[in-house]
Amino acid sequence: MGFNDWNAFGCDVSEQLIKQTADYFVSSGLKDAGYQYVNIDDCWMTHERDADGRLVPDAVKFPDGIKGTADYVHGLGLKLGIYEDAGTATCAGYPGSLGHETTDAQTFADWGVDYLKYDNCNNKSDGTRQDFVNRYTAMRDALQATGRPIVYSLCEWGQQQPWEWASDIGNSWRTTGDISDNWASMLSILKSNVSLAQYAGPGHWNDPDMLEVGNGGMTDTEYRSHFSLWSMMDAPLLIGTDLRKASPQTMSILLNKDVIALDQDSLGKQAAVLSSDGGRWVITKELANGDRAVALFNETNQPQHISTTAAALGLPAVKGAYQVRDLWQHADYQSRGTLAATVPAHGTILLRVSTAKGALADLPLLDTATTGTENRLQPGRSTTVTTTATNLGLVPSLAVDVQLTAPDGWTVQAQSATRRAVLSTGRTLSSTWRITAPADAEVGSYPLSGTVTSWDPRHNRTVTVPLTGQLNVAVPPPAGTSYLSDLKWTSVSNGWPPVELDTSNGESKAGDGHPITLGGTAYTKGLGVHAPSAVEYYLGGHCSTVTATVGVDDEKSGKGSVDFQIQADGKQVADSGVLTNAMGGQPITADVTGSQTVQLIVTDGGDGNDSDHADWADAAITCS
Structure with missing residues (x-):
């Protein structure tokens, strides 16, 4: 450290x-x-x-x-x-x-x-x-x-x-090339390093590179994930920011002793992946005193409900409850065995779970979720979401009250009951809400927030658990054929941001690209990206075909190797195979008929992302 x-x-x-x-x-x-x-x-x-x-x-x-x-x-x-x-x-x-x-x-x-x-x-x-x-x-x-x-x-x-x-x-x-201060780089390194747990131990450690926490290229939510996951992987925790100018938020991350304790645990056992389906990760770590740490990590751009059990973590059955500590909220609970949370986009819930009897007795544990928020709606339109509050603890939750709010200008109307006098163990309160976007809403993502409160009579207090959600305003492309660089994407990640419009990626500053050039041929339209990269567009089921000429830009002569992929509604519909700079531009076409979304994905070709300046030249979409 x-x-x-x-x-x-x-x-x-x-x-x-x-x-x-x-x-x-x-x-x-x-x-x-x-x-x-x-x-x-x-x-x-x-x-x-x-x-x-x-x-x-x-x-x-x-x-x-x-x-x-x-x-x-x-x-x-x-x-x-x-x-x-x-x-x-x-x-x-x-x-x-x-x-x-x-x-x-x-x-x-x-x-x-x-x-x-x-x-x-x-x-x-x-x-x-x-x-x-x-x-x-x-x-x-x-x-x-x-x-x-x-x-x-x-x-x-x-x-x-x-x-x-x-x-x-x-x-x-x-274990990898250098980290850079952006989400795509951190995520790519995590995926490479997390699979190497068997090789790490006291005195010999996998090193996924230094911390970027506080340097400004990621959000505080993403930096908490960065710090959480590096600690779970027993990585060296080497701060890489100017501490003389560090914000209180940065220092609160770097000084979280509950999280540091996972990294410095004397057993020295790197965390292992239990599951990662759909970008919903469950990562667990055995600790020296018999406890287990678990990271519920959300790779995706939408809030996700992620769940596991104490038994899945390898803990023995207990009579009564497991003791659970939320290491970022610094809150203690008890659970009958289920461990679940709605995790914000790019966020991590980090829990420490024990079979030992704690000083806190019979505290209610509420699991909250907001479903239906993956829907995309157009300006002025409505959608329906459902919130849930489930009692995972040993005693009833009393006076349960659900509140949900959207940004200014949006309308939120409850369509069913939002209160329950008594929520028994294992029971769920589901509430339906109708949410309407303002007519002038811009394309983009908008947060939903809220709370579920309950009364804890044993400690004479109100317990508040946050609700998290996200809605996306999107407009499908117009009829005919459009260049993708002229349309607004719904989400983007890039190895060396930003994605450049109608130029190559250049380096790390906006606007530093050059004319897109593949194999000596210049293109006036396209996207300049850097592996690993993913750019998503909303189609609304109205489009049929995506076409482009793809390759490693000539500005990286003799260097770089990448793989271009197109996914429609999460299913791969085109793959260029690994392309090198020497291969120039190659055509790629994908059938996206009836799909709601399309993603343009670039991977590093399996050899790291050095010099992987990738072009989607003349990338276009045809819609009805």
């Missing part, structure tokens, strides 16, 4: 930044929460070694040198990390450690370094696994020879499946 400067600062690292971050670890409570390492990434050194072949800290950035910085950090009871590379040069072009392992390891030890991130750029590799093993083993042996305990983090991007061989070499190993 600690901090690394790269995600927020890149090459703008300095002694001042490291010292100020260390100070903030102490003053903010991060140190007390378990964060120890303050790590320096690339660009800390000069471009030349000294006469003795030793690395030289940049005197402008680090006037006290790395040793002086380490002494300061150690004086606060913290530890210092540093960066180097298993190649001839680092990723930013500074001297690498290939062939200098003994000198560099001793230099780090002399400076008082406690952690080494060892990257993989400019590696001069012959591409074999043995070369990777040899290069990373050479530094391991050099570090061990110094006699100083230094945590060794292998950063070879998962290229040679390090989980299969690195446990005897390092303390952690990157």
Whole structure:
């Protein structure tokens, strides 16, 4: 646990930044929460070694040198990390450690370094696994020879499946390419890393890369999911934001000791996936005291009801109730065995479940849901949704009252009973609501919110459980053939946002793309995306055909490989197969007759998403 400067600062690292971050670890409570390492990434050194072949800290950035910085950090009871590379040069072009392992390891030890991130750029590799093993083993042996305990983090991007061989070499190993500060990147890395639970354990960990929490590319809901899932996977928790400017919301995520306890649990058992149907994930983790943690994670763009049981988590049957703690709400409940919640889009409900008898007795546990919210309605039209409140606890819920609200300008009318004097154990109160969008509603997603309240006489209090929902306003394409870049999508995710209209993806800033060019042919219309990507359009059952020319844009000459797929109502109707930059543009056509939605999906082709600038050139749809 600690901090690394790269995600927020890149090459703008300095002694001042490291010292100020260390100070903030102490003053903010991060140190007390378990964060120890303050790590320096690339660009800390000069471009030349000294006469003795030793690395030289940049005197402008680090006037006290790395040793002086380490002494300061150690004086606060913290530890210092540093960066180097298993190649001839680092990723930013500074001297690498290939062939200098003994000198560099001793230099780090002399400076008082406690952690080494060892990257993989400019590696001069012959591409074999043995070369990777040899290069990373050479530094391991050099570090061990110094006699100083230094945590060794292998950063070879998962290229040679390090989980299969690195446990005897390092303390952690990157399983993927670099994370970026967006939902698509975080989700892609989760899916790669979560399946590797069998390889992790005390002293040897899968590393899905550093935290992006607080950098601004995701919502707080998405950042809570990021932090929850990394903790469930026993990932190194290395903060990657400017803590000097961190918001209270960011700090509340990073300082959640209930969640940190899962990551730091002494059993060291990475979480495993119980189910992930339809983007509704149930992920469980065994803990040292016999408890189970469970993440109810919603990958989708709509609120989802997700449910499991204590038995499915591997807990034994109990007489009475299971103790349940919601780790983000910091609330304690009891359950007869069912664990369920309506999870917001991109959200995570994180629970810790125990068979031990808790201090709280017979607390009611209400499970709430809002169904029918996946419906799309046009401006001025109405739809019907149903809310449910189910008593999962051991005692009746009293004076149950359901309230549902929509944004200003929308109309919400109850069509059935919304109150129940007594809701017995195992019973459900279902309420139907008619919701009307304003005539001038713009295309997009709109939140539904509400509460279910009940009276808890044992503790003389009102218990409030939130209701979550979402409605989508959508308009189908006009009759005839339209370019998709001229239409409004209903949802979008992209590996390097944003999706560009009528240009290539470019890089990470809006409007930095170039004319779409595939195999030397330029196109004036289309979508420029970056794998992994998914762009969804509402069709309303009125359309028949999607066509495009697809490929990796010429701006990534000789690089990139992707797979273009088209899904209609969640079913795949076209697949380009893996395409490389050298293959130029390839035609793709899909029959979407009668479908409500179409998704344009791009995957990374199975080899990571480096340089995967993918074009949907001349993407068009024909509708009646």
